[in-house]
Amino acid sequence: MxxxxxxxxxxxxxxxxxxxxxxxxxxxxxxxxxxxxxxxxxxxxxxxxxxxxxxxxxxxxxxxxxxxxxxxxxxxxxxxxxxxxxxxxxxxxxxxxxxxxxxxxxxxxxxxxxxxxxxxxxxxxxxxxxxxxxxxxxxxxxxxxxxxxxxxxxxxxxxxxxxxxxxxxxxxxxxxxxxxxxxxxxxxxxxxxxxxxxxxxxxxxxxGTGSLTVADPKRYAEVVKDAWLAVLEDPGFQTQEHAALGTLVVLGLGNAQGWLPTRNFRETVFELADEISGEAFRDRFNTRPAPIPAGRACLSCPNRCKRFGRITSGKYAGTKGGIEFEGVAAFGSKCGVGDLEAVFHAYMLSNDYGMDCITCGNTIALFMELHEEGILTHDELEGLDLHFGNADAMVEMV
Ligand code: SF4
Incomplete structure (x- = not known):
């Protein structure tokens, strides 16, 4: 053919x-x-x-x-x-x-x-x-x-x-x-x-070392250019907040608008959102000087959704990698945890173990609620104090 x-x-x-x-x-x-x-x-x-x-x-x-x-x-x-x-x-x-x-x-x-x-x-x-x-x-x-x-x-x-x-x-x-x-x-x-x-x-x-062809290179180049301009000229993109914070920019926004999943979605505003925000991650773990923190885009994409960081001291020293909103919300607000080191560490652990960070964090949040409701007992959790907000227990669960 x-x-x-x-x-x-x-x-x-x-x-x-x-x-x-x-x-x-x-x-x-x-x-x-x-x-x-x-x-x-x-x-x-x-x-x-x-x-x-x-x-x-x-x-x-x-x-x-x-x-x-x-x-x-x-x-x-x-x-x-x-x-x-x-x-x-x-x-x-x-x-x-x-x-x-x-x-x-x-x-x-x-x-x-x-x-x-x-x-x-x-x-x-x-x-x-x-x-x-x-x-x-x-x-x-x-x-x-x-x-x-x-x-x-x-x-x-x-x-x-x-x-x-x-x-x-x-x-x-x-x-x-x-x-x-x-x-x-x-x-x-x-x-x-x-x-x-x-x-x-x-x-x-x-x-791969080969190349690809398109049916109409001139027309394709025009379409690609229009697509790039549509992104680059978008008012949201031009604020540079996404460029600076990646998808983590959404966390503060979601909290302000009242839809940030909090404590297994029993609530939608997290009082410690500032502790796990994109700004907090940039200020504490960023590996590159301002104005544009370290991040990574997928191939040929201006969005750079991921923020990169490294923990240099404390019990999670050495943890490093790229994060986005969903994992931070899952291990953070969803579990009631405002300890950003623990959230970052849990996120990188789940990636290294090869677990979906969203389902993993959500499952832990569910277990926290079951424990608080008395459905999962202390003994059934092998002594783990799995209350909302317990960062060590959240990491232990991962
Ligand atoms: S392709 Fe990658 S960098 Fe671009 S918007 Fe999607 S997830 Fe973000």
Whole structure:
């Protein structure tokens, strides 16, 4: 078939049970009728998954996909989609992440990967353009997502190798295991990391050196320029608050407007919001001088949603990484915790263990409420004093 503009033009289909790798052309009909990675993944699962399939059985199918403009320079074009039947909900599961991994997959020559079966032992998939291998991951099983990523990058092409990894939480059956892309970006929702673990698949690493073409480069450049201007000229963007604080800017706003989830959403205003705000994070942990604190955007995006920081003293010294609003709200206001060090540490721990930080924080908040209501007793919590606001107990729960 003639390759459609924007697409790499082929999919990888990998059967882990039988160690079989196939490269299959992406049909024009599929591209047009189910535009984008999310649409294509839904179509594959709808066609190929029997409704009764156990999400953690080898019969589940894991799809990781990009769309036609992934890697093609417009704002927010670094996204990647992950889909399977969810072990958390028992129905269609879908999660989405940013970073650079999706674009790298397309530069390697693939629009997506369809993974079936279960490897007999822990493995990771390594892709370097035409080379696609299933490699032993025994030495990586049990390791956190940060160390896994570091080791794989060291064994291949350094930071040019982009890594999607799972952590020990998914390996141990936590139903909301995440897939962590390029250290800091999570496809966290619906347990896609747990599906990956059920297939004995620890990571997927990719290096791509190819390029992509579009059908009408001149017109595409105009559209991309308009999209960039729409973001850059937006009044909200021009305040530079998002650039300075990332999505954490929303925390103070939500508190002022009265919708900040607080103490398992029993309340919507948190009296310690200033302690865990974007401004507090910038002032205490920022690793770069003002005016623009350290942050990271996904590929080709002006938004820089993540704020980066490092704790340099105290019991959580050494904790570092990138955070956003949702995780801070989940471990912070939702648990009634105003200790920013503890919130930052819990957030980075959950990423390293490979747990969805949102579900993790929300689950702890629920347990806190159950404890305060006398439904979960002190003994059932093995002596943990799990009241709202207890930062140490919140970290211990993670
Ligand atoms: S930087 Fe933010 S807005 Fe841009 S793609 Fe990543 S998550 Fe989306």
């Amino acid at each position: 003639t390759k459609l503009g924007g697409y790499a033009g082929q999919l990888l289909r990998i059967d882990l049970t039988n160690n079989v790798i196939k490269k299959i052309p992406l049909s024009k009909e599929m591209c047009i009728q189910y535009i984008g990675g999310r649409g294509r993944d839904a179509k594959v699962l709808f066609d190929e998954l029997p409704p009764e399939v156990d999400p953690l059985s080898p019969d589940n199918i894991l799809c990781i996909s990009t769309g036609p403009i992934t890697g093609l320079l417009g704002p927010t074009t670094g996204r990647v989609n992950v889909a399977a039947k969810s072990p958390l909900t028992g129905i269609y599961g879908n999660s989405n992440a940013g970073a650079h991994w999706g674009a790298e997959l397309k530069y390697a020559g693939y629009d997506g990967i369809i993974i079936t079966g279960k490897a007999p032992k822990p493995v990771y998939i390594y892709i370097e353009d035409d080379l696609v291998e299933i490699k032993d991951a025994s030495h990586l099983w049990g390791k956190g997502t940060y160390e896994t990523t570091r080791i794989i990058q060291k064994d291949h092409r350094g930071y040019d190798t982009k890594v999607a990894a799972i952590g020990p939480a998914a390996e141990n059956g936590v139903l909301y295991g995440s897939v962590i892309f390029d250290y800091w970006d999570a496809a966290g929702r619906t347990g896609m990391g747990t599906v990956m673990a059920s297939k004995n698949l620890k990571a997927i690493a990719v290096t």
